[in-house]
Amino acid sequence: xxxxxxxxxxxxxxxxxxxxxxxxxxxxxxxFRLFNWLDRRNDPGPxxxxxxxxxATRAVIAGRRTYELAGxxxxxxxxxxxxxxxxxxxxxxxxxxxVRYVTDAAECAAQALLxxxxxxxxxxxxxxxxxxxxxxxxxxxxxxVVELEQVRQLTTPDVTHLHYRVHRP
Amino acid sequence: xxxxxxxxxxxxxxxxxxxxxxxxxxxxxxxFRLFNWLDRRNDPGPxxxxxxxxxATRAVIAGRRTYELAGxxxxxxxxxxxxxxxxxxxxxxxxxxxVRYVTDAAECAAQALLxxxxxxxxxxxxxxxxxxxxxxxxxxxxxxVVELEQVRQLTTPDVTHLHYRVHRP
Numbered sequence: 001x002x003x004x005x006x007x008x009x010x011x012x013x014x015x016x017x018x019x020x021x022x023x024x025x026x027x028x029x030x031x032f033r034l035f036n037w038l039d040r041r042n043d044p045g046p047x048x049x050x051x052x053x054x055x056a057t058r059a060v061i062a063g064r065r066t067y068e069l070a071g072x073x074x075x076x077x078x079x080x081x082x083x084x085x086x087x088x089x090x091x092x093x094x095x096x097x098x099v100r101y102v103t104d105a106a107e108c109a110a111q112a113l114l115x116x117x118x119x120x121x122x123x124x125x126x127x128x129x130x131x132x133x134x135x136x137x138x139x140x141x142x143x144x145v146v147e148l149e150q151v152r153q154l155t156t157p158d159v160t161h162l163h164y165r166v167h168r169p
Numbered sequence: 170x171x172x173x174x175x176x177x178x179x180x181x182x183x184x185x186x187x188x189x190x191x192x193x194x195x196x197x198x199x200x201f202r203l204f205n206w207l208d209r210r211n212d213p214g215p216x217x218x219x220x221x222x223x224x225a226t227r228a229v230i231a232g233r234r235t236y237e238l239a240g241x242x243x244x245x246x247x248x249x250x251x252x253x254x255x256x257x258x259x260x261x262x263x264x265x266x267x268v269r270y271v272t273d274a275a276e277c278a279a280q281a282l283l284x285x286x287x288x289x290x291x292x293x294x295x296x297x298x299x300x301x302x303x304x305x306x307x308x309x310x311x312x313x314v315v316e317l318e319q320v321r322q323l324t325t326p327d328v329t330h331l332h333y334r335v336h337r338p
Contacts (some may be wrong), residue, residue, distance in 0.1 A: 013307035014183045030314050128319045133312035138182035143302035145199050150297045153324050
């Protein structure tokens with residue numbers, strides 16, 4: 001069975017980017033601090049393990065904002081796997097590489113999938129830093145309790161990887 | 170050297186209480202879910218260890234809101250240690266038990282201490298649940314990067330205890 005997993009790097013205070021993120025500043029002010037742990041993505045330790053798992057996924061689902069701010073990954077996120085970009089407005093030009101545009105979901109892929117009950121698991125890379133402001137990972141969710149099951153935690157000095165299974169109602 | 174440590178239970182999406190918290194509903198709607206892990210506070214496992222540490226503190230600092238919503242702890246948080254309640258307006262009646270009112274800090278103790286650079290450490294009890302709405306632990310902080318050092322993590326099925334040291338600028 002295919003499953004849908006959210007991989008997201010987040011500051012301890014819940015931000016996935018600093019303030020004022022844009023195409024010119026894709027992680028907002030100070031936000032690239034979150035990606036320091038990726039310096040060890042090819043090491044044999046926990047961060048290497050988790051990164052390899054992310055790179056072994058067979059497809060990518062992303063929101064339009066992330067896609068644009070990431071420079072459309074130049075059409076290839078990894079290994080040429082299909083990239084499904086959720087968007088309200090399909091661009092006029094043909095999508096690059098393995099990208100396909102999908103219009104039947106809301107702006108933010110992760111939120112949309114969580115709200116729609118489609119998200120199976122989450123791997124959060126929690127970085128020991130407070131950003132104080134920026135774009136939050138968990139925002140605009142319905143005020144409903146969603147139970148999770150923590151199935152793994154891997155800790156390094158740079159980052160703690162927490163893996164959760166989402167319980168369906 | 171005395172140190173100041175924040176102990177706080179928080180949902181994975183960053184809430185310390187559900188929506189509409191009040192004296193009548195001190196944890197807001199659904200918020201008491203966060204305290205399920207305390208069922209094991211007297212067990213020999215990690216949660217018992219962390220709880221015993223919290224109960225070994227020699228003084229308590231709390232914001233006025235928390236204090237009132239907790240029924241003023243009937244004047245004794247644990248073992249008769251001093252309770253410093255940060256408040257703008259000192260109540261007319263004498264404080265109960267070991268409580269002392271302190272007026273020279275802002276509304277929220279933890280935020281105030283963090284902003285003032287007085288907080289030494291944080292022990293966050295992260296509960297595998299999304300509340301979707303409520304009162305956030307990290308809110309209204311200045312948009313400044315605060316580096317932390319993760320010094321311990323203890324995991325149980327109910328809760329993950331993450332301990333951080335706050336780096337001073």
